[in-house]
Amino acid sequence: MKxxxxxxxxxxxxxxxxxxxxxxxxxxxxxxxxxxxxSDKLSNDQIESLQRGLSDLNKWxxxxxxxxxxxxxxxx
Numbered sequence: 001m002k003x004x005x006x007x008x009x010x011x012x013x014x015x016x017x018x019x020x021x022x023x024x025x026x027x028x029x030x031x032x033x034x035x036x037x038x039s040d041k042l043s044n045d046q047i048e049s050l051q052r053g054l055s056d057l058n059k060w061x062x063x064x065x066x067x068x069x070x071x072x073x074x075x076x
Contacts, residue, residue, distance in 0.1 A: 017023060042050075056062065066076045 014026075069076050
């Protein structure tokens with residue numbers, strides 16, 4: 001199916017659609033697609049921090065969720 005025929009089919013369907021929840025979901029999808037990839041907006045510091053975290057993960061320098069929350073006084 002060509003892109004133009006897909007667009008036509010969707011436009012016809014949307015013009016008849018009355019389900020507010022589907023319309024709201026489609027609008028959110030549109031806004032998300034227009035916003036682009038969130039990772040393109042990361043600062044250099046944030047990218048470096050993520051890279052350090054991935055490096056730690058690859059070296060098995062990790063803590064369990066239980067240990068993390070216990071260190072903040074929130075037993076799991």
